Amino acid sequence: MTLAPLLAAPAMVQVHAFSAMAALGLGIVQLVAPRGTLPHRHLGRVWVVLMVTVALSSFWITSAARGHHYSYIHLISIAVLVMLPLAVLRVRRGNVAAHGRLMVSIFFGGLIIAGGATLLPGRIMGAVVFGW
Template sequence: MSFAPLFASPGPVVLHAIAALAAFALGLVQIVAPKGTVPHRLLGWLWVAIMAFVALSSFFVHEIRLWGPWSPIHLLSIGTLFGLAAAVYAARRHAVRSHRNAMIGIFVGGLVIAGGFTLLPGRIMHAVVFGG
């Protein structure tokens, strides 16, 4: 594993990838940590901010171009932004089940599935994880 291919990439790609890795790590913490506590709420707001950055920064990453500068991965970014709004709204209404389902859906769709696409051959994160 070498981060050299990532750090040789354009700035938006580097920022997007670092934020996504941070969101993944913090998301794992949030999944296993006790719910409803002050730390859960504070870290949750931080996670929402990082995920919003990840989703928004993806619109400056154009490695795969299927529709002009866009790809199906950008649809996940749009879904992530709507999902974040829905999850926060559910939390504010104390709709625990809706909040939990939305957050897990964002984690899986916005990080695990989208992250899986970055590991395909020819992608930067493939080179980082598996070598050039």
């Protein structure tokens, strides 16, 4: 494992990747820590900002192999940007169960599934983790 491919990437790719890694770590903490506590709420706000950063920064990342067009992963970014405010609205209105379902969906779709796709050969994170 080497960070060299990521550190050689454009700044927006670095912002995107480091925000995603921070959101992944914090998301795991949020999933296993007690819910409804003051730390959960404060860390949740940080996680939302990280996820907005991840989603928005993705729109500045395209592949030359695709003619610099958007990919299916960008649809996940749109979904994240729609679902995040809905999740916050749900918890503010007292619907904690819906909030939880939305946040878990965002975590798995926006970080696990989309993140898994970045580990494929030819992708920067694949080179970071596996050295392709």
